[in-house]
Amino acid sequence: MNRGGFAGKVLYVDLTDEEIKQEPLDFSLCEKFIGGLGLTVKLAYDNIEPGNDALSPENPIVLGAGPFVGTNLPATSRVYAVTKLPSSGTIGWCGGGGMNFGCMLKNAGFDHVIIKGRAQKPVFLQIFDDDVQILDAESLWGKGVEETTEALWQEFGRPAGVIAIGRAGENKVVFSMAYIDRLSTLGRGGFGAVMGSKNLKAVIVKGSQGIEVADRKRYRALNKDFLQTIREYPYLKEWQELGMFKSFPMASELYDPIKKRRIACVSCPIGDKDVVEIPDGEYKGLVKCTTSATNLFTPLIHGLSDYRESIKCVTILDEYGLDKFEFFGLMGFVKNLGDQGIISKDQLESEVDSGSIQSIETWAGKISNREGLGDIMADGFNGILKHFGEGAVPYAPPLVRGMLPYAGPGGSISWNLFGTMELGQVLDPRGPHVGSGGSPTYFAKRPLEVFPRHLRRMGVPEETIARILPRLDSPDQEQILNVGRLLKYSHRWFTILGSMGICARAQINRFYNAALCADLYEAVTGIETDLEKLRKRVDRVWTLLRMDFIKNGKYQGRVWQKRRRLT
Amino acid sequence: MGKYTIQVYTERCTGCLRCELACSDLYTKTFNPSKARIQVTATGLDCMIRFTGECNYCGVCVDHCFYDALQKEEKVAVNE
Numbered sequence: 001m002n003r004g005g006f007a008g009k010v011l012y013v014d015l016t017d018e019e020i021k022q023e024p025l026d027f028s029l030c031e032k033f034i035g036g037l038g039l040t041v042k043l044a045y046d047n048i049e050p051g052n053d054a055l056s057p058e059n060p061i062v063l064g065a066g067p068f069v070g071t072n073l074p075a076t077s078r079v080y081a082v083t084k085l086p087s088s089g090t091i092g093w094c095g096g097g098g099m100n101f102g103c104m105l106k107n108a109g110f111d112h113v114i115i116k117g118r119a120q121k122p123v124f125l126q127i128f129d130d131d132v133q134i135l136d137a138e139s140l141w142g143k144g145v146e147e148t149t150e151a152l153w154q155e156f157g158r159p160a161g162v163i164a165i166g167r168a169g170e171n172k173v174v175f176s177m178a179y180i181d182r183l184s185t186l187g188r189g190g191f192g193a194v195m196g197s198k199n200l201k202a203v204i205v206k207g208s209q210g211i212e213v214a215d216r217k218r219y220r221a222l223n224k225d226f227l228q229t230i231r232e233y234p235y236l237k238e239w240q241e242l243g244m245f246k247s248f249p250m251a252s253e254l255y256d257p258i259k260k261r262r263i264a265c266v267s268c269p270i271g272d273k274d275v276v277e278i279p280d281g282e283y284k285g286l287v288k289c290t291t292s293a294t295n296l297f298t299p300l301i302h303g304l305s306d307y308r309e310s311i312k313c314v315t316i317l318d319e320y321g322l323d324k325f326e327f328f329g330l331m332g333f334v335k336n337l338g339d340q341g342i343i344s345k346d347q348l349e350s351e352v353d354s355g356s357i358q359s360i361e362t363w364a365g366k367i368s369n370r371e372g373l374g375d376i377m378a379d380g381f382n383g384i385l386k387h388f389g390e391g392a393v394p395y396a397p398p399l400v401r402g403m404l405p406y407a408g409p410g411g412s413i414s415w416n417l418f419g420t421m422e423l424g425q426v427l428d429p430r431g432p433h434v435g436s437g438g439s440p441t442y443f444a445k446r447p448l449e450v451f452p453r454h455l456r457r458m459g460v461p462e463e464t465i466a467r468i469l470p471r472l473d474s475p476d477q478e479q480i481l482n483v484g485r486l487l488k489y490s491h492r493w494f495t496i497l498g499s500m501g502i503c504a505r506a507q508i509n510r511f512y513n514a515a516l517c518a519d520l521y522e523a524v525t526g527i528e529t530d531l532e533k534l535r536k537r538v539d540r541v542w543t544l545l546r547m548d549f550i551k552n553g554k555y556q557g558r559v560w561q562k563r564r565r566l567t
Numbered sequence: 568m569g570k571y572t573i574q575v576y577t578e579r580c581t582g583c584l585r586c587e588l589a590c591s592d593l594y595t596k597t598f599n600p601s602k603a604r605i606q607v608t609a610t611g612l613d614c615m616i617r618f619t620g621e622c623n624y625c626g627v628c629v630d631h632c633f634y635d636a637l638q639k640e641e642k643v644a645v646n647e
Contacts, residue, residue, distance in 0.1 A: 071598050072588035072631065103584070107599060158608055159584070159600060210597030231633070240634065260612055262634075264583035266600075269633035271581040275611050289611050 004214035005067030005524040006030060007106045010043070011132060013125060015198050016057055016117030020132050025111055031527050034534075035111065036066025037080045037093065037498030038541035043112055044082035044091065045548045054086040054190065055172055055197035057118035063105070063163075063203075064113075066501025067525050069098060070106035070211035070266075073223060074230060074511065075503040077102045077265035079180060084552060085430060086174045087189035087380055088401050091548045092430040094191050095498060097273070097291065099181035101161025102501065103266040107207025119199040122170075124152070127205040137201040141170060144319030146289070149182035152204050164202040165192040166321030168368040172196050173378040175326035175403075176368075179318065183273060183289045184265075188433040189403065192321045214526030222520055230269055230511055239507045243272035244294045246507075254307050255293055263289070270507050281308045288315050295324075302328040303355030313360050320368040328354055329397055329404035330377050331363060333384060336395040342388055347373055401431030408432075420487045427487075429549045435494060435504070448479040455486075458493040459514025459531055495538045569624030571639040575616045580636035582609025586628035593627050603628075 012021045033042045044062045052058040061083045068076035077098035085092035105113070108129050115125070119134065122141040126133045140148050148164040161181060168176035169192025176192030177185045187194075195201075213219045230236065238246055240262065245252045257279050264271020274293040278286045288311055290296055299310040317324045335352040337343040349372050353359040366374025376387045382402040385392055398408055407422050425432035448469065455465045468485045471477045496517050497504050515531050522529040587603035595602045604622035608615045616636070618624070629639040 072585055072592065100584075103600065107601070153610075158610070208599065208601035210591065210595060210599030210602065212597050216596070227631075236633075261578070261614070262581050263609065263611075264581035266584045267588060268581075268583050269585065271583055271634075277612070287612055 003027060003526055004212045005071070005521075006035065007070075007109050007111045007209070007211065009109050009111065011110045011113045011127065013113065013115045013132070013134070014117045015115065015119040015123065015134060015200065018119075018134055020134070022110075022130075022132075030067070030525065032537060033541055033544075034066070034496075034499035034521070034537050035525075036064055036069070036078065036501045037095065037495060038537065039066075039499070040064030040080045040082045040112065041093065041541055041545050041548065043114060044093075045544055045551070047114055047116075048082075048084055048091065048548070048552065050552050052084065054084040054089060054194060057198065058116065059084045059194060059197075061115045061191075061194060061198070061200075062112065063115075064111060065098060065102035065105050066499055067111075067521070069102040069501035071213060071219075071524060072267050073502075073520060073524075074227065075265065075268040075270065075505075075508040076501045077267055078498060078501045078503055079105070079184075079186070080498060081178075081186055081191060083187075083191065083194050085187070085189040085191065086172070086193050087382075087403055088430045090429045091545070091552055092187065092189050092191070092433070093435070093545065094187035094189075094433075095435055095504075096180045096184040096186040097265045097503060098501075099161060099184055099265050099273075100159050101163060101180045101205060104159065104161040104205040104207050106211050107209050108205050109207060109209050113203070115198065115200065115203075118197065122199050122201050124202040124204060125200065126156075127203065127207075128156075129207055129209060137199075140201045142167060145179045145321050146182040146319060148202055149179070152202060156204060156206065160204055160206045162202055162204045163195075165195045165200075166319055166368070168321040168378075169193055169196040170201070171368060171370045171378065173322065173367060173370070174380040174383070175323040176321045177323055179321065183291045183318075185291060185323075188323050188325075189430060213524045215523045219520070219523040222516070222523055226511070226516070226520075227269075233511070236270070239270045239272075243270075243274070243507070244292050248294060254297060258296075258307075258311070259293070260287070265503065268503065268508065272505060272507065276311065278308050278311055281306075283308050283312045286312060286315065290314065290318075298324060299328070299354075299360070302332075303353070304357065304360075305355065309357040313357055316361055316364050320364050322364060322368065325404055325406065326380065327364065327367070330367075330381065330384070331360070333381065333392075333396050334373070334377060337384070337388060337392055340395055342392055342395070343373070349373060400425050401429070403431045405432040406434065420483055420490045423483050423487055424490070435498075448481055451481070455489065457510075457513040458489055459496075459535065460489045464489065491542055492535070492538050495541050496534065499538070499541060569622075569626070570642060571624050571626040571629070572642055573618070573624055573626065573629060574638045574640070576636050576638070577614040577616055579634045580607060580609060580614045580616060581634055582607060582614065583634070585631045585633065586637060589627050589631035593625070 033039045047060045079098035079102045081094045122137040124137040145166040149162045172193040174190045258276040261275040263273045296311045299313040331354045518529045518534045587600040590603040591599040604619045605628045626639040629637040
């Protein structure tokens, strides 16, 4: 049987010595670590040396795309990056909807890219099949994320995948991110800063080599049935038209006036990314491409009242490459410190108000350019706490590993039940991020009755389902969910999806199940796989990730930054 | 010429390239957008879809479009 799915090569780039080399992918590693996220974790384990600072030239960036990426299996474009992140000081696995990047990387002949060193001046990395070059990026340095991406597309044409950073990444802001094709976020916790520390403004990829599958006959049969299942899904059109607004019907009235075009990552039948345009007001005509239109309204939770200003706000933060959750948390914290006199009026320089677009624009700029107090804010909560000392602690929001949790008091997601995301973000040394705790499989408000079906789909053994839901056989009693036990299997499911290259969003991962993943993996790669083998490989990946955390040791920040009674 | 007339509705296209993947798979036995006989360029607000000179309008791209951006009609034979 042929090897399929994998492009077959790993690209090594040393920006310090300007060395570029290609090596064949070790297929024995594919058999052990699946590919995608799994193999990226393995390569990170082999290449990240303990003791090196996240922003040092020695800290490598390891990129990867799984064996399904580039095929036409539904929603298989996921891209992963593993590196040491500056916010937590430990290993972080970062994932993003791959848009064109994953497919183009695979078509260029590479499953993984490992970037080390630091360029002497700003550069971007060009990967066009075997034509790999480190090129001058002086003209791009200082530009925003979308501006940079569009400039590269303008020069090199499409389709091409681009990972780029904005001003915040250039200036090593610890909560800066990178963006795939100018909209998919990559790396809460400072992935943008790691790229910036290498003077690496962007990576652009194009390829024309094609991806084969090992067993075409079996692949086509499995895929045909699978695609038919999706076509027959009664809510398909609703998901296609509304995306995550399907879960937030109250907000959809905001969506209708701005909606221009739905966009998708390569191969996705339920694309949930958006192009919107502000129809009126001061920002009339502003066009924004976003990873989810729901994100555009997050600033309304934090104080803005006009949805058009909210879109403008996200546009500003995305151009700089700032994590908006951390940004708003810091704005609130600094305002508190100003109110308490811990930061003087002179130090504040300018009003700090999350309800004012002018204030947001001012402080996003100050942080991204490291000007005045913005220089301290650019080092995140830990930076402020270090600078202003213990006196500042009571006025900080509850933090996890020095970061603002998504789900928690003061976070953007409601906090009224305790689920895998909440537990996962506490246990993950990296701290809170969107994948912590298997958010794709569990939101705290889901009724427990639906869990057995989803757990079976995730490949959880029957005896374990009974341990996760111990009162399942007693329907008259109040049901109990053992979140800790669920978390293990939630991580396992996320790792299956990520290692193959499948999107984890609920609207697409609902169509996959672990047994189908095993069958598809065997058909695509030719590597003998059944459910039990898959479980072992996934556990190997997750264990190695934990070993990587231990190997790299030092974590910054306490799990919870302060004690607070949770209500 | 092929069996179908293919209608294009660019306003519905999401740029997912499922059409290019299906086409290249059928004709090159690899998933390779650069070798597809349909070429989609989605730039944000705008989208362009064109067929290369090699295209025989077999309709496989239509079969794999989930967004109704492509639709096919069987050609009617006309006897003179």
